[in-house]
Amino acid sequence: MSSQGAPIREADLVSSVADALQYIAVFHPPSFVRSLAAAYEREESPAARDAIRQILINSRMAAFGRRPICQDTGTVNVFVKLGIGARIETARPLTDLINEGVARAYTDPDNPLRASIVRDPLFGRTNTGDNTPAVVHFDVVAGDALTITVAAKGGGSENKAKFANLAPAASVSDWVVETVETLGAGWCPPGLLGIGVGGTAEKSMMMAKEALLEPIDMAELLRRGPSSPIEEMRLEIHERVNALGIGAQGLGGLTTVVDVKIRSHPCHAASKPVGLIPQCAADRHLTFTLDGSGPARLTPPDLSLWPELDMGEQSAGVRRIDLDRLTREEVATWRAGETLLLSGRMLTGRDAAHKRIVDMIRRGEPLPVALKDRAIYYVGPVDPVREEVVGPAGPTTATRMDGFTDLVLDATGLLVMIGKAERGPAAIESIRRYGAAYLIAVGGAAYLVSKAVKAARVLAFADLGMEAIHEFVVEDMPVTVAVDAEGNSIHRTGPSQWRRPAVTVKGSVPV
Numbered sequence: 001m002s003s004q005g006a007p008i009r010e011a012d013l014v015s016s017v018a019d020a021l022q023y024i025a026v027f028h029p030p031s032f033v034r035s036l037a038a039a040y041e042r043e044e045s046p047a048a049r050d051a052i053r054q055i056l057i058n059s060r061m062a063a064f065g066r067r068p069i070c071q072d073t074g075t076v077n078v079f080v081k082l083g084i085g086a087r088i089e090t091a092r093p094l095t096d097l098i099n100e101g102v103a104r105a106y107t108d109p110d111n112p113l114r115a116s117i118v119r120d121p122l123f124g125r126t127n128t129g130d131n132t133p134a135v136v137h138f139d140v141v142a143g144d145a146l147t148i149t150v151a152a153k154g155g156g157s158e159n160k161a162k163f164a165n166l167a168p169a170a171s172v173s174d175w176v177v178e179t180v181e182t183l184g185a186g187w188c189p190p191g192l193l194g195i196g197v198g199g200t201a202e203k204s205m206m207m208a209k210e211a212l213l214e215p216i217d218m219a220e221l222l223r224r225g226p227s228s229p230i231e232e233m234r235l236e237i238h239e240r241v242n243a244l245g246i247g248a249q250g251l252g253g254l255t256t257v258v259d260v261k262i263r264s265h266p267c268h269a270a271s272k273p274v275g276l277i278p279q280c281a282a283d284r285h286l287t288f289t290l291d292g293s294g295p296a297r298l299t300p301p302d303l304s305l306w307p308e309l310d311m312g313e314q315s316a317g318v319r320r321i322d323l324d325r326l327t328r329e330e331v332a333t334w335r336a337g338e339t340l341l342l343s344g345r346m347l348t349g350r351d352a353a354h355k356r357i358v359d360m361i362r363r364g365e366p367l368p369v370a371l372k373d374r375a376i377y378y379v380g381p382v383d384p385v386r387e388e389v390v391g392p393a394g395p396t397t398a399t400r401m402d403g404f405t406d407l408v409l410d411a412t413g414l415l416v417m418i419g420k421a422e423r424g425p426a427a428i429e430s431i432r433r434y435g436a437a438y439l440i441a442v443g444g445a446a447y448l449v450s451k452a453v454k455a456a457r458v459l460a461f462a463d464l465g466m467e468a469i470h471e472f473v474v475e476d477m478p479v480t481v482a483v484d485a486e487g488n489s490i491h492r493t494g495p496s497q498w499r500r501p502a503v504t505v506k507g508s509v510p511v
């Protein structure tokens with residue numbers, strides 16, 4: 001124990017945070033892999049099954065290749081439980097030591113992780129370059145050890161966090177189910193729901209976030225049945241959310257959530273605050289304890305954990321598209337739901353690049369790249385290492401680009417967009433009007449997707465870092481037509497096809 005034994009060394013704390021972040025970037029928690037493999041076995045929707053297969057293949061590749069599961073290596077969330085008797089050999093604030101660990105992990109030359117944090121959210125939005133600062137929460141507890149949980153939370157799922165202050169008699173389960181139905185697929189299901197009920201506004205959100213750090217045990221709960229009202233509520237929400245039919249990537253299917261975690265806290269008689277935070281398929285967190293005996297020792301999971309899946313006979317009967325010869329006539333023949341294999345040159349560009357492009361169009365300035373009859377991939381890739389041409393490079397949420405779409409299609413003649421998740425009604429109407437198409441790759445399969453990229457170079461806006469406009473040369477990159485030139489959207493048709501009545505959970509209490 002540190003109060004009697006050696007104090008916790010500053011260097012051990014920094015290296016443990018760095019090692020833990022590197023670890024979670026490449027290894028899914030075993031309980032998540034097992035749940036996803038079970039969901040894959042159960043899944044009946046071909047599109048959702050294919051998406052889950054890609055996520056599992058990607059997870060195994062990341063574990064073997066020690067490269068990030070997802071290009072979005074997340075905001076670092078840190079939960080510190082500081083024993084009141086813990087002795088730490090440092091004169092620096094703990095948060096500084098944690099941020100030193102974050103910077104070391106994200107700039108590791110062997111496995112650089114993507115820097116996603118912008119310094120000033122309101123104005124400049126310049127990237128800090130090393131993914132600092134982390135969001136750190138402290139709790140002073142009994143004992144003399146220091147327990148730290150690190151989580152890397154992707155932006156797409158964090159964007160879908162919700163809060164409500166319900167009337168005391170209102171049903172939390174109803175609110176959660178109704179709210180999840182409005183979230184779309186940008187949070188990259190299948191994943192988890194963290195729910196915090198009670199306390200105050202910020203307490204309920206904290207509980208929702210912390211609930212996501214608990215190990216997944218829904219299969220066990222389903223097997224043994226509930227032993228408390230909270231467990232009944234978990235089962236009820238799990239059943240009702242999955243019955244919505246949203247499915248993997250919003251394609252329609254049986255599994256939207258593999259688990260539902262709930263925490264509660266006493267609250268004011270007038271209130272019922274509820275926080276809801278979804279966790280994407282890039283579930284990443286780890287807890288370690290320092291007691292003065294050295295840095296955290298992290299054992300890699302047994303690689304036999306992952307099912308050995310392959311991409312299957314993807315090329316048989318699948319249309320191959322030459323991106324260097326794209327025509328509006330050809331795009332008009334693509335049908336929503338169809339799988340395509342893309343080869344040739346595509347541009348990349350996401351939030352910051354779109355903002356700049358649209359600002360330039362409005363000012364009447366020439367664009368640095370011609371978009372006419374081309375495809376743009378909404379992606380912010382991880383930097384490459386060794387033989388890679390690009391690091392993990394999965395799609396980002398296309399819905400965020402909706403506000404730019406009409407002007408970009410009109411002013412540039414762009415033909416194809418590639419991303420993930422649904423497009424809103426206005427963007428779908430623009431796609432229809434301009435005879436364009438929107439394709440999706442699987443969010444959460446970033447390392448797998450990157451293997452289709454054979455060359456990459458930055459073409460414009462280099463100062464935007466991962467948000468710069470690149471040109472990728474791809475070979476047989478698998479995508480699905482999500483919105484076709486007639487305005488048909490698989491994110492509308494898929495979930496409605498797989499929606500089913502929820503089975504009432506026996507003995508459920510109204511909560």
Ligand SMILES: O=C(O)C[C@H](O)C(=O)O
Nearest residue numbers: 072154155156380396397
């Ligand atoms: O930032 C990204 O690469 C993706 C983001 O997490 C998203 O899901 O939209």
